[in-house]
Amino acid sequence: MQIELAIPDVAMLFTQPPMSGSSVRQALVSSSESLVSGATVCCDSTFAPEIVFVVGDTQFEGNHVSCWRLTGSDWWGALAMDRTTGVDAWTSEWPVGSMISAALAANEAFKFVMRRLPLRGQADRVFFEESQSCNWDFGAVHVPEEGVDLGMVDVISAGAICQAALYALMRFPNVRMSGRIFDDDLTGASNLNRNMLSSVADIGLLKVQVVARCCSAKLRLKPIAVRFPGDSCKIGQLARRVLVGVDDIPSRWEVQRHAPGWIAVSGTSHFGVSSSAHRPDEPCCGCLHPVDDPVGANPIPTVSFVSFWAGLAMTVRLLRDALASSYSANRQHLWLTPLRMDLPHAGMWLPVAPRRDCPAHCLASRVL
């Protein structure tokens, strides 16, 4: 992947880990080949791109390649094949809409490559068709100027989903959070495509150390190199808010059984994203995911944009909980199919029903 930037040299407003530099252009160029091996970022005006992304109301004349325009607001983001009229400059203050729009753009770059490859199952071809126009809205919520205090938050897993959640959280200027992050895994080369806070230099290092160090300028996270639930003496009581980014379903039940307060769970399955939040009095993640995956199921390959959506949805839920603006019960679960956000039902908000056979034996299941 090679990227050419044609952007003004705008100063950074505040630290944007894992990027470093005094200007946006400098930070992006210095990320060349450090985030993913072989992925270059440059400012070469002789570059001949195969696809183009245009930001806001920027004027652009390009007749020979596919071109999409990124627009949006604080909590809403959109992508559309290039239009030059009726588009607005980016003026939003909060960063969720811009992350939505960027993630929609990443889909199109991925699909552009996938359309050139032979597919084992022709039915999958629908996932990789070009989107003419798509958007997503997480719903606006008021954020006070002085920022958001999230208090103590424990993070279960330092993998792709939790790294995406923390990456998204750090785009907010005034967020305060301390807590712990649990994981015993090391950063591998194959993680780099989706681990938003990791670079080539981090291969072989503990994921919890990589994440805690990367977040240290904005968040206070203590790295715990243990796979949850591990040794309960080392872990102690979980925080009142917990983020869970593990795809292993019994591990989610275990967190739910130990959690004294609110938990958010995000996971990925093939090209889909599942995201939910659970207060102690609500149907829990065991009610939502009551059956474990079959033993011996093939490892599911994951890719950056799916994990990113899972993390972004989790961060929005965390901020809303801290701002006492949680989604209503009929939005307790979100299922997204990010590759085709142009189709109806690509994003579905759903309630969670309590189950008598809940594997976590939650309060809601016991009063049935």
Ligand SMILES: [Zn+2]
């Ligand atoms: Zn339950």
